[in-house]
Amino acid sequence: MNQKQINKWYIVFTFFILLMLIFPVFSLGNYATPLILGMPMSMAWVLFWILVEFIGLVIFIRLDKEED
Numbered sequence: 001m002n003q004k005q006i007n008k009w010y011i012v013f014t015f016f017i018l019l020m021l022i023f024p025v026f027s028l029g030n031y032a033t034p035l036i037l038g039m040p041m042s043m044a045w046v047l048f049w050i051l052v053e054f055i056g057l058v059i060f061i062r063l064d065k066e067e068d
Contacts, residue, residue: 001063010060017053
């Protein structure tokens with residue numbers, strides 16, 4: 001992958017994560033009743049997407065280093 005493709009996929013990935021954390025899609029995980037590791041579902045939802053974002057950023061950093 002060249003630098004332009006990496007940048008394009010990074011922007012798509014960032015907007016996807018943002019979409020998961022704002023109103024229309026966030027309502028899928030906006031519940032308090034099921035506790036996951038002692039956290040309400042809404043907090044677990046946000047934590048899950050933060051972990052997905054971290055893993056994605058590690059992958060993009062590795063791809064970027066391979067390109068240099």
